[in-house]
Amino acid sequence: MTPEPPSKAPILTVGAAVHAYGGKPVLRGVDLTLRPGEIYALLGPNGAGKTTLIRAICGRIRPDGGEVSLNGHDPARVPSARAGLGLVPQEIALYQNLTVAENIETFAALAGTPRAAMAAAVRRALELTRTVDRAHVPVKHLSGGYQRRANIAAAIVHEPSLLILDEPTVGVDIDAREAVDAVIRGLRDLGVAVLMTTHDLDQAGTLADRVGFLREGQMVLEGEPRTLVAQAFGNQMEIMVHLAEEVDTAGEIRLAGEGLERTRRAHIWTRLDADGYAAAGRLDKRLRKVGLTPREIRVREPSLANLFTLVAERKLAA
Ligand SMILES: Nc1ncnc2c1ncn2[C@@H]1O[C@H](COP(=O)(O)OP(=O)(O)OP(=O)(O)O)[C@@H](O)[C@H]1O
Ligand SMILES: [Mg+2]
CATH class of the missing domain: 3.40.50.300 (P-loop containing nucleotide triphosphate hydrolases)
Structure with missing residues (x-):
């Protein structure tokens, strides 16, 4: 060095x-x-x-x-x-x-x-x-x-x-x-x-x-x-579920039960999970079973946007 x-x-x-x-x-x-x-x-x-x-x-x-x-x-x-x-x-x-x-x-x-x-x-x-x-x-x-x-x-x-x-x-x-x-x-x-x-x-x-x-x-x-994001999220990945259409109240409750939160973008829900791709696969199966078929599921490293949400909502001890 x-x-x-x-x-x-x-x-x-x-x-x-x-x-x-x-x-x-x-x-x-x-x-x-x-x-x-x-x-x-x-x-x-x-x-x-x-x-x-x-x-x-x-x-x-x-x-x-x-x-x-x-x-x-x-x-x-x-x-x-x-x-x-x-x-x-x-x-x-x-x-x-x-x-x-x-x-x-x-x-x-x-x-x-x-x-x-x-x-x-x-x-x-x-x-x-x-x-x-x-x-x-x-x-x-x-x-x-x-x-x-x-x-x-x-x-x-x-x-x-x-x-x-x-x-x-x-x-x-x-x-x-x-x-x-x-x-x-x-x-x-x-x-x-x-x-x-x-x-x-x-x-x-x-x-x-x-x-x-x-x-x-x-x-x-x-x-x-990058350092702030790594410190806040460790090895967790963000799972983004893109649904084909708007869900009704029952669907919302189901999604929330999976730990998913609505994003600012239409039909896209998100959660963090240390199990990344494997968790996304399991989630996909469960959602299909109840008729909430995802159009797309993406797994990616958490971003500054995820961190910002935590800080703004006071979910991070900062
Ligand atoms: N000249 C002013 N007189 C009285 N209050 C003010 C004045 N300027 C700003 N404020 C208040 O001070 C606070 C901070 O305002 P500021 O404009 O610095 O926020 P900001 O972070 O730039 O917000 P934004 O993202 O909306 O631009 C707000 O509650 C605003 O209403
Ligand atoms: Mg301003």
């Missing part, structure tokens, strides 16, 4: 951040550290405090307690610290009538990019976000995926060391999502620290180097996705 390289100094540290809105606690002692070249996905149910934490990191609110340090400075007190930050908000924030290149130039000018450096800065942002082929198209004529990448281009033109994306792939189709992911990976490989929130747990599992689960303003679980 080669020794671990010395870890780089953090770009961002949040220590014991506390915040309340109108007496209602929203952040209840959150710690977070980000280093150059890592992608961190902030997960958590609606209202968990993800956007509030991002606002605190961007210096848009000053938390009631705790510390935020961005490149060594408090962004709420030292506005220049925010120069090291690029933000891609959930809603596309671009000038719809301007082209992609014109948008990038506008953001670059706002960030203080000197005239002489402008053309190169715009070119670099277009290349890093793979939007060169749409440079001269007005934003309003772009697909959702291109708009998202154009928004990333506008957020990185001043070469921030930390890029924050709030729900970068909402409303973006699968192919376009992969293109967005590739852009995020490319930036990470250049040493940018990436902090993103997402409700897409498949994306978090494949893209993030670390994930953190925020629940009611507290970070209840944090780590590398």
Whole structure:
């Protein structure tokens, strides 16, 4: 084994951040550290405090307690610290009538990019976000995926060391999502620290180097996705039963009796079992006997989505 390289100094540290809105606690002692070249996905149910934490990191609110340090400075007190930050908000924030290149130039000018450096800065942002082929198209004529990448281009033109994306792939189709992911990976490989929130747990599992689960303003679980899943589930496998049609109440009771739980996807039920494929075979037989013939049964390793369910429903001692 080669020794671990010395870890780089953090770009961002949040220590014991506390915040309340109108007496209602929203952040209840959150710690977070980000280093150059890592992608961190902030997960958590609606209202968990993800956007509030991002606002605190961007210096848009000053938390009631705790510390935020961005490149060594408090962004709420030292506005220049925010120069090291690029933000891609959930809603596309671009000038719809301007082209992609014109948008990038506008953001670059706002960030203080000197005239002489402008053309190169715009070119670099277009290349890093793979939007060169749409440079001269007005934003309003772009697909959702291109708009998202154009928004990333506008957020990185001043070469921030930390890029924050709030729900970068909402409303973006699968192919376009992969293109967005590739852009995020490319930036990470250049040493940018990436902090993103997402409700897409498949994306978090494949893209993030670390994930953190925020629940009611507290970070209840944090780590590398594969390690967290392995720690929570050991050798258990997920059995997914895809039924041909919706079941009646009697069928539901029968499925629940088999330990199966409804998923968010229509007709798909799931359970965990250490016996994996063998258990799936037995389950298939029993379900057929009572007329609940599965269209398909899949056995797979548990995912971040399974872990998220446990954490959100407080079934995990976290
Ligand atoms: N400006 C505000 N004034 C009062 N309450 C607020 C304000 N902003 C957020 N909240 C409340 O704070 C809590 C956390 O909100 P926040 O937007 O940080 O959650 P979130 O994790 O980003 O949720 P989502 O996944 O829905 O985006 C929620 O209960 C929300 O209603
Ligand atoms: Mg939010």
